[in-house]
Structure formats: structure tokens, C-alpha cells
Amino acid sequence: MRKPGINLTRQRIMDFIREFYDERGYAPTVRDIQKGCELSSTAVVQHHLKVLEGDHQIERDSKVFRSIQLPDRKNTIRVPILGKIAAGTPIPVLKSDSWHEEAIDTLELSGEITGGKEVFALRVSGLSMIDALIDDGDIVLMESVKSASNGDMVAAWLKKEEEVTLKRFYREEGKIRLQPANSQMEPIYTEPDNLEIQGRVVAVIRTI
Secondary structure, three states: OOOOOOOHHHHHHHHHHHHHHHHHOEOOOHHHHHHHOOOOOHHHHHHHHHHHHHOOOOEOOOOOEOOOEEOOEOOEEEEEEEEEEEOOOOEEOOOOOOOOOOOOEEEEEEHHHHOOOOEEEEEEEOOOOHHHOOOOOOEEEEEOOOOOOOOOEEEEEEOOOOEEEEEEEEEEOOEEEEEOOOOOOOOEEEOHHHEEEEEEEEEEEOOO
């Protein structure tokens, strides 16, 4: 139902934001809104969002990724995006705790999407997990853990190689297999004492 004082385009945008948030647990981007509402450009979307913000229909924070909030739905948390993780050839890093101590960006999410877990976020680089519907540029929410079960998707630190990668974890006889979700890529095998689990994936946020 159309609300008094809001035009049809902005009502369509508001409906889209609510439906997107209900379905996914996080806010749409400007491009999501442009596509979902079939608007001509992102500039048009920005104009309508600015009006909605001025009318206190929405709230936004320019420093936060996907930051659109609905004032009547404040059950949100801010999750730090700490850097990138390879989903392909492992990305060399200086040391196992070398991810930024301070967030390089922040993500606004519904509290339900994290399941009450304390999480951090990493942006994916590469295509090795594409068959698990994780594309280059997507964001993974990670629970900070030091152990994993077979089949868990983890951030794996390879000590000798000084590299970290995103793969599925499998413990086999005398070794660890880090399995990509891409039929064109081979698994990585390593010794148990060469591996450190730095986090387990609890959710994936598509950026497209």
C-alpha cells in the first residue's frame, strides 16, 4: 500500500529494500536497487535515496558498505571487513595474524544472519569456490575458530608457504586436504602441523 507523502518510485524502492532485507538479512546496494526497481541509472537511485533519507524513511552511513537501514528495524550489527582471502591460488601474507587489526570497511547486517556468533568478514579473491556459489568479490562471514570438521569451509593458513586460502577442510590419513569447489582446480594437500585454521565460513554475501 502506498504511504502518504511518498511517490510511486520511492514507494517501490522502499518495498524493494524491505523485501531484500527480509530475504537476505542485509541491505541492498545502489546497483541492486537500480536492477530490482528497473531504474535508468544509479544516479536516479541515489537521488531517491537522498530524498528518503531527508524524509527519515531510511538511514545511511557513507562509511559503511550496504548501510541502508529502516528506522523501524534496528536489529542490526556492524561487521568489520578485515581484508581479502584467496579462493584460488593462495595469497601470500606476512604472518598468520597479518589481517588488518582495524576494519578496512564495515558491513551492516541483520543480527539474525550471524546466528548470534561474533564474526568478521573477508572479501573473496578468485574462483576456486565458484561451485559453492562464492564468486570473486563476494564477502564471506567468518567465525573465529581454531579447529574444523570435515566439509567445513575455512580460512586455512599454510605456515611454511606463508599463504592463506579459502577451501573446504578434510582430514585424511596423515594429511589434510584443502578442497576447492571448482572442477577445474586441484586440491591442496599438506601436513597437519603445517596448517592453522583461522576461521570458518558461516554465511556468504553476494556482491552482484
